[in-house]
Amino acid sequence: MLADTVRPFLAEQASVSHMRALRDADDRTGFSPELWKRFAELGLTGVLMDEVDGGLGLGHVEAGIVLEEIGRNLTPSPFLETAVGAVTTLKGGSATQRQAWLPRVLAGEAVGALAVDETARHRPERIGLHAERVGNGFRLLGEKRFVTYGHVANFLIVAARTAGSEHEPLGITLFLVESNVANLTAEADRLADASLAARVKFGGVQVSRDAVIGEIDLGFGILTATLSALRAGVSAELVGVGSHALAMTVGYLKQRKQFGRLIGSFQALQHRAAHLYAEMEVARAAVLKAQQLLDGKDERADQAVMVAKAMSGMASALAVQEGIQMHGGIGMTDEYDIGLYMKRQRVLAELFGDADYHANFLAKLAGY
Amino acid sequence: MSDLETFRQTTRAWLEANCPAEMRLPIRSEEDLVWGGRRAVYKEPAQKLWLDRMVAKGWTAPDWPERYGGGGLSPEETKILRNEMGRLGCRSPLSSFGLSTLGPTLLKYGTEEQKQEHLPKLLRGEILWCQGYSEPGAGSDLASLSTRAEDKGDHFLVSGQKIWTSDADKADWIFCLVRTDTSSKHSGISFLLFDMETPGVLTKPIKLISGASPFCETFFDNVKVPKKNLVGALNKGWDVAKYLLGHERESISGFGSGSGQLELGEMAKRTTGTEPDGRLDDPILRARVALFEVRAQAFSAVSERFVDELKHERAHPAQASVIKYFGTELNKQRHELMMDAGGSDALEWESERSRGGANVRAWLRTKANSIEGGTSEVQLNIIAKRILELPGV
Ligand SMILES: Cc1cc2nc3c(=O)[nH]c(=O)nc-3n(C[C@H](O)[C@H](O)[C@H](O)COP(=O)(O)OP(=O)(O)OC[C@H]3O[C@@H](n4cnc5c(N)ncnc54)[C@H](O)[C@@H]3O)c2cc1C
Ligand SMILES: Cc1cc2nc3c(=O)[nH]c(=O)nc-3n(C[C@H](O)[C@H](O)[C@H](O)COP(=O)(O)OP(=O)(O)OC[C@H]3O[C@@H](n4cnc5c(N)ncnc54)[C@H](O)[C@@H]3O)c2cc1C
Secondary structure: OOOHHHHHHHHHHHHHHHHHHHHHOOOOOOOOOHHHHHHHHOHHHHHOHHHOOOOOOOOHHHHHEEEEEHHHHHHOOOOOHHHHHHHHHHHOHHHHEEEHHHHHHHHHOOOEEEEEOOOOOOOOOOOOOOOEEEEEEEEEEEEEEEEEEEOOEEEEEEEEOOOOOOOOOOOEEEEEEEOOOOOOOEEEEOOOOOOEEEEEEEEOOOOOOHHEEEEOOEOHHHHHHHHHHHHHHHHHHHHHHHHHHHHHHHHHHHEEEOOOOEHHHHHHHHHHHHHHHHHHHHHHHHHHHHHHHHHHOEEEEEEEEHHHHHHHHHHHHHHHHHHHHHHHHHOOOOOOOHHHHHHHHHHHOOOOOHHHHHHHHHHHOOOO | OOOHHHHHHHHHHHHHHOOOOOHOOOOOOOHHHOOOOOOOOOHHHHHHHHHHHHHHHHOOOOOOHHHOOOOOOHHHHHHHHHHHHHHOOOOOOOOOHHHHHHHHHHHHHOHHHHHHHHHHHHHHHOHHHEEEEOOOOOOOOOHHHEEEEEOOOOOOEEEEEEEEEEOOOOOOOOEEEEEOOOOOHHHEEEEEEEEEOOOOEEEEOOOOOOOOOOOEEEEEEEEEEEEEEEOOOOEEEHHHHHHHHHHHHHHHHHHHHOOOOHHHHHHHHHHHHHOOOOEEEEHHHHHHHHHHHHHHHHHHHHHHHHHHHHOOOOOOHHHHHHHHHHHHHHHHHHHHHHHHHHHHHHEHHHHHHOOOOOOHHHHHHOOOOOOOOOHHHHHHHHHHHHHHOOOOO
């Protein structure tokens, strides 16, 4: 069982203290390359990679097991971006692209990142970054933001516009861009949870025709598949964050005494904890359902992923907020971990679309 | 092809050939449901035909053993049958409270004789059951019940009062909690079955805020109940009662799934109108509906998973409280939104157009979802104590 390997591995090597150590040292990499190597040794970098490419050939359920533990331990790791996002995109890439990058990803030597968002809210159907045809290749002009691990990635997957206007899905092309090319700069900003996300500037980046992933103008399909994989992954991570916040809170309720009683014996708190548990159970089931449908290549998968991302976002938000409140004053301190969970939840809830974005999309699909 | 795939295909073909077209239309009112019982009424012949055909296959209780008239299907096959029925829009041939609650309880706790006598009649819809649990002084604190059963050698003599007994005036038999020992609260309760036609049983309907009177006060005056009708051991009825409640909670939470109901978004579009781009012209209602739909779809994932775990005996017994709590609160939200989306149409109480005020009456009825079968507060207590293991006072 994958869980039997991943759980002790992350709990021992990458617990919250690991994250704190990186943060307190003002580390600008955002993760530990040594730890990433260990991910590779365990085969985790290849969890979604086909066996012919040297991967484990497993599915989103298994990737979700890893991400849930990452969430529980607040482990800084480019696993989502690389092993889930980049690997999924490369499934639609050329043989040359796969041969160039998959072995390096597998070995823990390369990090990939996805550059989609251009505004402060996730709007992948609105891509403006300009890819102009120049000779046999393209010239990229524009800016991407909220590119997690973008500043340390060895390659970027960039959604750009090769035709049409800003609001059309047609005319979007995906490019695989090496990060050391000329006219590309990636500036890392530290976020609330101490993780780093980049603003990536394309000041006329030249790429060849071979950089196109899939077909010109028809990148939206692969982008959607990649986003679904990423959203399912973030949802699993949110379940990990929320479950751990709940567990910490319940643990605290069983140990803190006020008014001569354990505070966990007060019904006002019991009911809130029980409500929260119910919300988390529903979120967990929604996430599992989405992963299973993705693995079964079911046509309802993308929709289930949106439900999962929205539901896990809402439930985990409640988990961290109630977590702070029920910890009382100690919950407000930096020394105590619960606040770190709240900050991480915020970032993940925004990543690849928040609950409102997905609910709105579902409404449109349903025609109202 | 796997066995399950073969089963799916033959099931689909059978349903297509045997489910009458009328039984594939969405359920619009209570009358569209078949309750069975000695005084069964059928709104149309197709209802009876559909019931008879399903009974013949054992599919009103697909996962019960064949020797009691069930279908003998595995959990996987049962799920396939339900999925296929859902796909074709087949109505449930029999709406029976006893089927989802008493049935599993008798399978677990009943004697062979009790199973032989009651299960086949239950799944054929011949006997309509009601539940005698609550009493005027014992609602949430159910174990404080006081209806007593005196041991008279070969029979019990039952006296006392029950309240909120759903369908007591229409039911044929009752499963009833009685006190057989006053020295202990929980270990002095027994679980009895008896015919509502036994002398000494009296029912009096209680009218609800929806205008309907689905439940009654039920009085017992020296009702003679044969000893063979005791389920489980004497004074050990609380275990039986709790097991049954677990199943009741599961079935009540299913109200939330809303099969055959008009989708909320569609309904709101009809009454509210749309913007030129096709969106609802009330953006706030639209957002509320959309966020509700996320929760509703997530809930269907959790109920599916719960049923699976239950069938494989992997579910924590208190997990039913999670489903009951979430599902019933969700169903209340659904009906609140339906009232908002329906506007003044939804307020009509008795016009032909409003099908006798179906919406508004359904809305009122759902307020009981978080009360019947144990209130939401009681479910939260159970989750806090039994799953989260929070300390007592
Ligand atoms: C930013 C900040 C500034 C502060 N400034 C000051 C200050 O200037 N001076 C000062 O004296 N103090 C100050 N405090 C302390 C503050 O008053 C306490 O944190 C607060 O009273 C709660 O106590 P506690 O932290 O011990 O939580 P606890 O009392 O341990 O409570 C933990 C949780 O249990 C709940 N709970 C406790 N008892 C019950 C009950 N009977 N029923 C239901 N729920 C219950 C609480 O609501 C809380 O959710 C400050 C705290 C913070 C966070
Ligand atoms: C439509 C409908 C059908 C029903 N059908 C049947 C039936 O067929 N057979 C049957 O036996 N019964 C039936 N019932 C009864 C139902 O089981 C009870 O109404 C229910 O258990 C609550 O009991 P009560 O009404 O006495 O409320 P009470 O127990 O008096 O509760 C009043 C309020 O106090 C709260 N409360 C009580 N105790 C606690 C506590 N410890 N902590 C926190 N809050 C608490 C409750 O949650 C509730 O909000 C039905 C009820 C309804 C509404």
